[in-house]
Amino acid sequence: MPALLRGKKLVLKDGTFQLVRDYQRNGERVRYLSAERGDWEEIPAVMVDWDATAKTAAAEKSEEDALAKKIHAQEQAQKIETVMDVDASLQVSPGVFLPPGEGMFVIDGKSVKPLEQVGSQVKTDKKQYLKRVLSPIPIVPSKQNVQIPGTRASIRVRNGQTEFYLREAPADPDRTTPIVKSSRPGESGPEVELVRATVKGNKRQLESIKSLFGEQLEEKRNTISIQRWEIAPTVFRFTLSEPLPPGEYALAERLPDGMNLFVWDFGVDPVTGAKPTTPLKKKN
Template identity: 35%
Template sequence: MKHLASILIAMLLFSLLPGFAQGGGDKRLILKDGSYQIVTEYQIAGDRVRYKSAERGGQWEELPKDLVDWPATDKWNKEHAPDAMAAAEAAREQAEQNDAAAIDKEEATERAAEKARMPIVSPGLRLPDESGVWVLDTFHGTPELVRLQQSNGDINKNLGHNVLKATINPMGGSKQLIQIDGERSRFQMHVAQPELYVSLDVNDDSVPDDALKVDTHGASSMPKDKNNYSSPNSHYVIVRVQQHRNLRVVAAMNISMLGKVSHSETIVETTSQILPGGHWMKVVPKEPLNFGEYALMEVLSPQEVNLDVWDFGIDPTAPENKNTLSPILQAK
């Protein structure tokens, strides 16, 4: 009995020694040579370590205590203890939730920016997230967005915003002309004060060589610049063009008066407004337009204009324009 009591006391003392572990899942005894033993429990008894191998049926085995890298063993077992593992898993889940929240916030920001680039101009009708100039027309009581093309550029070539700069020359005379092919624009509006929307941050590399026929005769013109786009500082006017057989003309005398006249039979001033989101400028003629042919001109500065214009006509009796955008009715 005394011998049995001595064994029980010794085991109790072992349990109080540092490094004793029992149960609670697999642990490791990491050795100084870099290898390790996977154990279910271990005891330190003097200069020996007794352990149950998790790989060999749980039999008690021994090894010298000084072969064990105790700092590495304690560190690994603490990091992989059930509480530590649970904390690590909770931290991982929280990190995933934070990442998901950040992604949701980024997506919400992108959606908001996309909507800002596609403002509503009429119930159920948004501007597209595209470049160029669009006109809000009304055909038989239905609002429609019509995309204008610069000059007489082909629809498959010129969908953006070209800039052909020319210096305003008041002494140039009437010989300096902007010529647009065709007696009549293929874009006919059915309202007297159409709303025009000009994109402001377009970066268009495609500049067709045959988009416009220009006879400057001394006006200081610059070559077509690539990567140009409309600036919020640009000013827009609507010029009534002179119709000839198979040709429409903007005379240089009209160009020389841009920005200098308050009343003119051929130049109609406009009001402009930058829409929320900064992608679109709304341009509206200050007075109703009469039946006829017109061109939207961009005044780049008090001395320069863009000779690539957007042509359109006013004709309430004209057929509906092709490839228009119509309102999308929301389901009730």
């Protein structure tokens, strides 16, 4: 099917018209660029119905304006629908909305990134185990390390002064949630800790646990203070008091029997040309 020709109508007195891309009136002659043939042609000016040509041009301009308004209205309606799809009631910053669905999200400047849960591993500390084996009396406490495989998280942020949002599902025993827990959660809302990981070999260590005769003696982890705000039913905001320095981190939920082994990991990359950030104080 040939493409539709677009141009102006040069209306003639006999009721026909020439479809032109442009025209020039020079005295008794009219020179026009034919939209059909692509050549400049001439006809006597007396053959042109100038009033009809002007009225036709005005009518076409009105139709074009109406079409442009209709398209603009459709685009605006589509934008409104898009905003409603991401829940306009949860605007986390000007023009930035929390995506739908459950999970943990990090705000990095004007972008919202979902954090994926990764499973951490509990490994026995080999040096501590060797001490216990060599000791004549088994009073050396055992030590286990909670680790994440790999040296870097896949999600990276550049804005150390970031925020986190956790959306949980309303309580429903028949509903499956994508948020994984290693035991039953508490009933007072999510207790989330921000832990700075220590890279050791090809793993990121989050916590070390010492125990003796089956009793836990000590938990050691580098936690950073965050504050929790409930901004909507089952939606929680976590804020920092200071920017995070570059490094590897994980958000871990505290459960009745300890740290959830399924954590949300991320890394903070240094900003080029930025001054070194003062390390954050450990949470007591």
